[in-house]
Amino acid sequence: MSCSLHEAADLPKPDPISVNGVVIPREDIAQEIQNHPSPKPIAAWQAAAQALVIRELLLQEARRLGIEPKPVSDGDGRRETEVEALIRQLVEEQVRVPTVDEVICRRFFENNRRYFRSADIFMVRHILIAAPREKKERNAARRSADAIIEELHRNPSRFGEFAQTYSDCPSRAAGGNLGQIGPGQTVPEFERGLELFPVGEVGREPIESRYGFHVVLVDQRIEGKELPFDLVQDRIAGWLTEKVQRTAVAQYLSILAGSADIQGVEIKATKSPLVQ
Numbered sequence: 019m020s021c022s023l024h025e026a027a028d029l030p031k032p033d034p035i036s037v038n039g040v041v042i043p044r045e046d047i048a049q050e051i052q053n054h055p056s057p058k059p060i061a062a063w064q065a066a067a068q069a070l071v072i073r074e075l076l077l078q079e080a081r082r083l084g085i086e087p088k089p090v091s092d093g094d095g096r097r098e099t100e101v102e103a104l105i106r107q108l109v110e111e112q113v114r115v116p117t118v119d120e121v122i123c124r125r126f127f128e129n130n131r132r133y134f135r136s137a138d139i140f141m142v143r144h145i146l147i148a149a150p151r152e153k154k155e156r157n158a159a160r161r162s163a164d165a166i167i168e169e170l171h172r173n174p175s176r177f178g179e180f181a182q183t184y185s186d187c188p189s190r191a192a193g194g195n196l197g198q199i200g201p202g203q204t205v206p207e208f209e210r211g212l213e214l215f216p217v218g219e220v221g222r223e224p225i226e227s228r229y230g231f232h233v234v235l236v237d238q239r240i241e242g243k244e245l246p247f248d249l250v251q252d253r254i255a256g257w258l259t260e261k262v263q264r265t266a267v268a269q270y271l272s273i274l275a276g277s278a279d280i281q282g283v284e285i286k287a288t289k290s291p292l293v294q
Contacts, residue, residue, distance in 0.1 A: 035282030037074040080108040118258045137201040141238035143194040148186035149230035163224040163231035
């Protein structure tokens with residue numbers, strides 16, 4: 019849920035918000051709220067006010083430095099406004115972002131190798147007991163799945179037979195066989211559940227998904243392999259560059275805010291809206 023303009027109009031009248039004597043109109047804040055959805059109207063109002071204060075702070079600094087706006091267009095023909103150009107040029111000129119070189123990337127890679135590996139692949143069979151969202155029907159489906167699991171632990175060789183008889187998935191025609199499953203090939207909740215299952219036996223608990231309950235047998239798990247540095251270097255460099263840029267911009271904002279007269283709102287310098 020987000021805060022609407024009507025809700026904003028009903029908020030208590032706060033103290034005037036200003037930056038070095040320049041007042042941020044209440045109407046502008048109400049309009050800005052649409053860019054800061056929040057379940058609490060007051061939180062949306064505060065976020066919108068902070069964003070406009072930061073924008074005003076940056077614009078004042080750009081004008082103090084005599085920066086002339088030079089709007090640019092992107093590949094789709096969209097052109098910056100003069101305000102957007104001023105803020106971009108100010109940040110480009112004044113914020114110094116440390117260079118992320120190969121040495122830094124390689125150090126990060128060596129310290130976080132567990133994150134740079136190919137995903138596991140599973141050979142899976144399942145029996146889907148479909149269930150709608152209603153609690154009563156889902157409880158009944160869960161009981162059915164539990165009963166099938168209990169029987170299959172006594173007679174595991176009957177998995178294919180049970181799949182053909184009870185499964186609501188088209189894979190029932192193949193005895194519940196889903197073949198090889200890799201990342202993104204099934205719904206996330208099913209994919210996460212596979213990580214917890216032993217190989218070669220029916221899981222003691224069904225996996226619950228948006229479709230119902232899955233009785234699962236993992237026939238094989240092919241472990242992922244560590245990826246070489248050359249394959250992930252660009253990804254690491256992009257992530258680290260974004261991180262240091264966020265930090266640098268936040269520090270710059272903190273310096274500007276510390277020397278400005280800001281009334282009516284507190285600026286959190288640890289979070290910058292400039293680098294998304």
